Amino acid sequence: MNHILRIKNLIVEYAVREGSLRVVNNVSLDVPEGKITALVGESGCGKSSLLDGILRTLPPNGYIRSNGVWFKDINLARLSNEELRRIRWERIAVVFQAAQNSLNPVLKIGDHVLETYHAHRKGESKDEILAKARELLEMVNLDPKQVLNSYPYELSGGMKQRVIIALSLILDPELLILDEPTSALDTYTQSTIIDMLKKIHREKGLTMFLVTHDLPVVAEMADYVAVMYAGKIMEVADVETIFYKAKYPYTNLLIKAIPSLIGDPSDRKPIPGSPPSLLNPPSGCVFHPRCPFRRPICDKKAPPFFHVDKSLVACWLYGDTK
Amino acid sequence: MIAQRITKRILLSFFTLLFSASITFFLVNNIPGNVIDVLAAQIMESYGVSYDEAKQMAYTYYFGYESNKSLLERYIDYITNIFRGNLGTSIMYRVPVNSIVVHALPWTLFVLSLSLLTGFAIGTLLGLLMAWRRKTFLDPLVTAYASFTDATPDFVTAMLLFMFLAARLGWFPLKGAYDESLTPGFYPAFIISVLYHAALPILSYVIEHIGFWALIVKGSAASVLEEDFVKAAEARGLHERRILTAYVGRVALIPVIAMLAIQLGYMLGGSTIVETVFTYPGIGYFFSQASSTLDFGLMQGLFFIIILGIILANLAVDIIYPLIDPRARRESAR
Amino acid sequence: MQGELGHEGVLVNLYYSFFRPIIKYRRAAIGFVILSGFVLMATVGPEVVPLNLKTDFSQRYKPPSFQHPLGTDYGGRDIFQQIVHGSRDVLTIAALAAMYAITIAVTIGILSGLLGGIVDAILTGLTDIFLTIPSFPVMMAIAAVFEVRDPFSFAAILAIWMWAGLARSIRAEVLSLKQKEFIEAARILGLGTSHIVFREILPNIMPYIVINFITMIRSAITASVGIMFLGIVPFKITHWGVMLYMAMFQYGAVYVPEGIYYALAPLFCIVLLEYGAISLAHGLDEIFNPRLKTYE
Numbered sequence: 001m002n003h004i005l006r007i008k009n010l011i012v013e014y015a016v017r018e019g020s021l022r023v024v025n026n027v028s029l030d031v032p033e034g035k036i037t038a039l040v041g042e043s044g045c046g047k048s049s050l051l052d053g054i055l056r057t058l059p060p061n062g063y064i065r066s067n068g069v070w071f072k073d074i075n076l077a078r079l080s081n082e083e084l085r086r087i088r089w090e091r092i093a094v095v096f097q098a099a100q101n102s103l104n105p106v107l108k109i110g111d112h113v114l115e116t117y118h119a120h121r122k123g124e125s126k127d128e129i130l131a132k133a134r135e136l137l138e139m140v141n142l143d144p145k146q147v148l149n150s151y152p153y154e155l156s157g158g159m160k161q162r163v164i165i166a167l168s169l170i171l172d173p174e175l176l177i178l179d180e181p182t183s184a185l186d187t188y189t190q191s192t193i194i195d196m197l198k199k200i201h202r203e204k205g206l207t208m209f210l211v212t213h214d215l216p217v218v219a220e221m222a223d224y225v226a227v228m229y230a231g232k233i234m235e236v237a238d239v240e241t242i243f244y245k246a247k248y249p250y251t252n253l254l255i256k257a258i259p260s261l262i263g264d265p266s267d268r269k270p271i272p273g274s275p276p277s278l279l280n281p282p283s284g285c286v287f288h289p290r291c292p293f294r295r296p297i298c299d300k301k302a303p304p305f306f307h308v309d310k311s312l313v314a315c316w317l318y319g320d321t322k
Numbered sequence: 323m324i325a326q327r328i329t330k331r332i333l334l335s336f337f338t339l340l341f342s343a344s345i346t347f348f349l350v351n352n353i354p355g356n357v358i359d360v361l362a363a364q365i366m367e368s369y370g371v372s373y374d375e376a377k378q379m380a381y382t383y384y385f386g387y388e389s390n391k392s393l394l395e396r397y398i399d400y401i402t403n404i405f406r407g408n409l410g411t412s413i414m415y416r417v418p419v420n421s422i423v424v425h426a427l428p429w430t431l432f433v434l435s436l437s438l439l440t441g442f443a444i445g446t447l448l449g450l451l452m453a454w455r456r457k458t459f460l461d462p463l464v465t466a467y468a469s470f471t472d473a474t475p476d477f478v479t480a481m482l483l484f485m486f487l488a489a490r491l492g493w494f495p496l497k498g499a500y501d502e503s504l505t506p507g508f509y510p511a512f513i514i515s516v517l518y519h520a521a522l523p524i525l526s527y528v529i530e531h532i533g534f535w536a537l538i539v540k541g542s543a544a545s546v547l548e549e550d551f552v553k554a555a556e557a558r559g560l561h562e563r564r565i566l567t568a569y570v571g572r573v574a575l576i577p578v579i580a581m582l583a584i585q586l587g588y589m590l591g592g593s594t595i596v597e598t599v600f601t602y603p604g605i606g607y608f609f610s611q612a613s614s615t616l617d618f619g620l621m622q623g624l625f626f627i628i629i630l631g632i633i634l635a636n637l638a639v640d641i642i643y644p645l646i647d648p649r650a651r652r653e654s655a656r
Numbered sequence: 657m658q659g660e661l662g663h664e665g666v667l668v669n670l671y672y673s674f675f676r677p678i679i680k681y682r683r684a685a686i687g688f689v690i691l692s693g694f695v696l697m698a699t700v701g702p703e704v705v706p707l708n709l710k711t712d713f714s715q716r717y718k719p720p721s722f723q724h725p726l727g728t729d730y731g732g733r734d735i736f737q738q739i740v741h742g743s744r745d746v747l748t749i750a751a752l753a754a755m756y757a758i759t760i761a762v763t764i765g766i767l768s769g770l771l772g773g774i775v776d777a778i779l780t781g782l783t784d785i786f787l788t789i790p791s792f793p794v795m796m797a798i799a800a801v802f803e804v805r806d807p808f809s810f811a812a813i814l815a816i817w818m819w820a821g822l823a824r825s826i827r828a829e830v831l832s833l834k835q836k837e838f839i840e841a842a843r844i845l846g847l848g849t850s851h852i853v854f855r856e857i858l859p860n861i862m863p864y865i866v867i868n869f870i871t872m873i874r875s876a877i878t879a880s881v882g883i884m885f886l887g888i889v890p891f892k893i894t895h896w897g898v899m900l901y902m903a904m905f906q907y908g909a910v911y912v913p914e915g916i917y918y919a920l921a922p923l924f925c926i927v928l929l930e931y932g933a934i935s936l937a938h939g940l941d942e943i944f945n946p947r948l949k950t951y952e
């Protein structure tokens with residue numbers, strides 16, 4: 001299988017008053033080309049920070065280290081700012097969390113389209129660019145005539161979300177990264193956006209990397225799933241395995257915690273305990289304080305990855321026996 | 323929303339004018355007796371009338387009402403006169419205040435607008451740079467400068483500039499708005515002379531205001547920089563220059579623009595000091611002359627012009643505001 | 657229990673609530689030291705430094721010396737003595753003006769916020785008008801017409817044009833406090849308006865008032881000295897503003913090299929005093945309203 005994105009030992013830290021907060025802890029992850037890969041995990045486990053580590057879009061107090069972030073044969077970690085700028089949106093488009101606030105309040109949607117285009121390409125006329133934008137807006141069920149001439153405040157949250165998704169396709173990127181594309185929207189809008197994304201994936205064969213804490217969305221869209229906990233990736237597998245034969249105890253608890261996806265809603269069990277502090281993470285396996293299958297080794301040594309069936313899992317349940 | 327805002331502003335402006343007129347009426351009503359005596363004596367002499375008649379004439383001539391009417395009638399007469407644009411007569415110069423305004427106002431407007439724009443432009447640039455390039459020497463430097471100029475009132479700056487650059491070194495003229503030997507007109511020598519005479523007054527304002535604008539803009543820009551749409555713009559691969567101008571600058575300046583009117587108000591108030599130090603024949607100079615010589619006619623008239631200036635500046639900001647912030651157009655767009 | 661505290665307790669309390677934060681925050685400490693210096697100069701200074709205003713033209717514009725630490729003026733009089741004696745008037749006028757202005761602002765702000773309705777509408781309108789009218793020219797005009805000579809009326813004239821901004825923010829503060837539970841509770845308990853104002857609202861806005869007191873002192877200095885600088889209120893010759901007026905417009909001290917000390921001494925004091933006030937106010941603001949700094 002071809003991997004469009006290969007992240008090697010990525011570390012993201014924030015400088016805070018108390019010291020440094022390691023929110024992405026030595027993460028390695030490969031994103032297969034042409035598929036939809038989902039990154040799931042509780043809020044605050046470092047998903048957005050991981051994305052920020054890819055295209056270096058961290059806030060000023062954020063710091064990155066890695067052994068390389070490879071996009072095809074380009075090491076993004078080594079690029080100059082200008083080289084990176086050319087890749088952003090042209091080849092990798094990232095739709096951030098709270099995309100409703102991603103638009104400049106004093107620019108019309110049409111201006112957003114044009115400035116984005118002109119930042120990367122020259123040559124095409126305004127009409128050609130706008131014609132393409134119209135096509136994309138129609139694809140996300142918006143009325144292009146109205147939308148292109150509107151300011152962001154004149155659109156609803158769901159419309160803005162769809163505008164950004166349309167805008168993300170304007171340069172035909174090779175990889176589309178979406179951070180919580182459905183949060184903060186009503187359920188109806190959520191499902192139309194998911195349908196839309198599926199349609200885009202189907203029609204364009206576009207590789208997507210989808211971040212969410214919403215498992216039903218994952219079940220509906222993803223081919224592969226990576227499970228993140230307290231700054232670490234703990235399990236990676238195809239979507240079937242994750243939902244039916246997950247190896248990592250946390251994954252199973254996470255799936256049980258969602259209502260009405262599979263089985264009886266009364267089966268739903270919240271995960272006991274609370275996520276650990278990233279400032280003083282637990283020793284050994286970060287999940288051990290909450291893990292029902294804890295063993296003596298778990299609080300001493302962090303587990304490496306083990307191949308178990310179709311899963312890649314970092315858990316001593318599958319390793320210390322040998 | 324704009325309509326509502328402007329209606330409110332117009333109402334407020336009206337009441338502000340009315341209130342100001344009431345203050346000046348109150349002041350005129352409290353003119354020390356000796357001032358009127360002197361005026362009456364002059365009139366008696368030149369017209370050969372009785373003392374009482376002369377006093378009447380003094381009131382009508384200088385303040386626009388008759389002193390033997392009741393307080394309420396006087397008040398109404400006075401206010402109507404003012405609102406008709408009759409600003410009274412200068413005691414010292416013996417001419418209608420309006421004609422002094424015609425000569426003085428252009429100088430003040432010239433100096434203030436140039437100072438405001440220069441200070442605002444430089445300050446904005448510094449503020450944006452400070453917010454954008456966070457950890458540079460610029461920030462502590464400008465912050466220290468701003469807190470120093472904040473602690474120096476107008477008269478300190480003006481006096482220091484006058485003392486060193488004009489009186490001691492003689493690099494700049496001591497007084498006036500242009501070289502008296504030139505006839506006013508649009509030719510290079512005269513324009514240069516005008517700029518040369520205005521240089522120190524302008525410098526006083528600019529020195530005072532750069533730090534203020536820089537800090538305000540920096541604060542506003544720093545909060546805009548944290549907005550999601552700036553990060554999103556970076557993710558879209560926009561050029562840094564575009565983000566700094568169309569995103570950070572444009573949005574950060576919106577709340578700052580509203581302060582231009584307020585600042586102009588301060589500067590109009592401060593012009594009394596700056597123009598007096600440099601003997602610059604603008605509104606402020608004449609106002610402080612009028613105050614120290616108790617030239618009531620002139621004082622009240624110029625006071626109105628100053629208030630009117632501030633009201634118009636506020637109104638202008640209210641009108642241009644929706645042009646720079648589309649969100650302010652919300653209601654009217656529908 | 658608070659009432660039981662003896663002298664020591666009060667001191668300890670004062671230490672913890674006032675001095676310790678001031679020491680910790682450099683900015684506030686600098687301001688505090690500067691202001692304390694000037695307050696000392698204004699209170700004790702005139703008692704220990706004699707004032708001799710007899711002119712002796714042979715001593716005109718002498719540079720600083722042991723005898724005249726800051727030199728002499730046009731009339732050969734000691735500048736240092738004038739500065740020390742003038743500081744009392746400068747500070748008295750400013751402190752009085754700030755006190756008057758705070759009183760007006762607190763009254764109007766609280767009334768407006770608490771009563772609401774038509775009272776609020778009128779008071780808000782009034783506040784807006786006062787904010788629109790440029791204060792300095794009005795102060796000048798009123799001071800000129802009434803030929804004020806004493807600190808009390810002069811301070812009052814200043815105060816009338818200084819309260820509006822604070823009143824507006826106090827009103828906003830009261831409006832937001834009104835939403836809070838403890839005020840609701842007090843209302844439900846039927847505790848009277850005076851209880852609500854004096855026990856609940858005032859203590860809550862106290863830090864705000866203290867900070868504004870200091871910034872107002874500073875504005876009052878700017879305004880009062882500015883008016884005197886223009887020669888509109890011929891106050892005592894030792895008042896810094898009058899000294900500047902003399903230096904600039906009367907004695908021509910600004911034109912002659914020897915006159916520099918007479919012109920610069922009051923200028924320097926004013927800038928230092930204002931700098932102290934600004935620093936203390938900013939510092940106190942940092943102490944009372946710590947910005948929620950998550951990083952850096």
Ligand SMILES: Nc1ncnc2c1ncn2[C@@H]1O[C@H](COP(=O)(O)OP(=O)(O)O)[C@@H](O)[C@H]1O
Pocket residue numbers: 014015016021023041042043044045046047048049050059061062278951
């Ligand atoms: N700029 C920042 N400074 C300090 N801490 C931050 C910053 N941004 C995020 N964090 C913290 O880092 C952790 C991970 O955040 P994030 O990557 O947004 O998680 P997720 O996207 O999974 O919800 C959270 O605990 C969050 O509070």
Ligand SMILES: [Mg+2]
Pocket residue numbers: 044047048049097179180
């Ligand atoms: Mg997130």
